[in-house]
Amino acid sequence: MSETVQVMSQVALPHDAKAGPTKAEVRAVTLSKLGLRPSDHFVDVGSCTGAVTIEAARRVARVTALERKPERVEVTEQNLEMNEYDAEVTVRNAEAPEGFPEDADAAFLGGSRNFEAVLDCALESGVDRIVMNVARLEVAGKAVEAFRERGILDEVVQLQVSHGYDLVGATSFDSQNPVYVVVGRRDAEGLT
Template sequence: MANVSLPYDAKAGPTKPEVRAVLLSKLDLDPTDHFVEVGSCTGAVTIEAARRAGRVTALERKSERIETTKKNLTANDVTANVNLREAEAPEGLPEDADVLFIGGSRNYEAVLDTAVETDVDRVVMNVSRLEVAGAATEAFRERDLLEEVIQFQVSHGYELAGATSFDSENPVYMLVGGTGEVATDGGRR
């Protein structure tokens, strides 16, 4: 996984590198995909997707975060076809998305409805709050989108009194699914 530089901050914090590694595996992007991100924030996921997908659309409802995404795209020399839209989803979602990442919990049910209506092949949502994770899991199930739920936590080691201790990040719940057929390897296509 190529390094992502995020010199510009959006105060909400980017999706951590370890989480992006799992996310990219689940998104399974290829050069024919139109990837859509809801909630671009710093642009960390948008940058990673632009290196893999043929087209990228990133929605962000806050203008200052759109500017942060633009600056971080430039800082990473991303020249791929990236369309940034200042919009609150589901407004602004393209109808031809192949892969959808929901990076925030605002309006996720309406976004999932749109994903079903437009037949999005692969849908992944990251959640950091337990209550939202439970509700989002049910929302995925109700729409027959749910393939799996993953919960993981990342801890980073640091020196403490001549030994190694760990500082842990908040747990992340990742919901994975979509409208596509489940392939023999467990993925969707």
């Protein structure tokens, strides 16, 4: 039983792509901040390996995955085939805001191209929860400002994950680059 639960909760990503995947711990925080609901239509902007698309597809009714690079669209599709999920998933080769659906509820920006236009488009489409992950400091600053200007800045979380490994019988750690998780909600009160 516990073995089945563990396998179901994992994401299989046998096909890889440069720039991905969003790491498991970062996905966990990101999806939790998005507060996904079973009836949601979720949009993954910059699906790359499909890691976020797949996890979201186990939690919501519909997912639209947008990816500007055709070879990464293929990787998203290949990894989707290797996983179980219940949502209706549409994968589009498009550079957002192009291809952004008109009836979305929540969105994740893993890619930062045109992010201000993507935010505007998402808000017009009815999105009320939006999270953007950023690795580069300068882009993170611009993202925070863009969320603030639109009155949706709710939280900024800096994540730094390290994984233990065996070092001559003891445990040492390998650290990953920090990630800024910019959390937006419609009518947010700003940082407190």
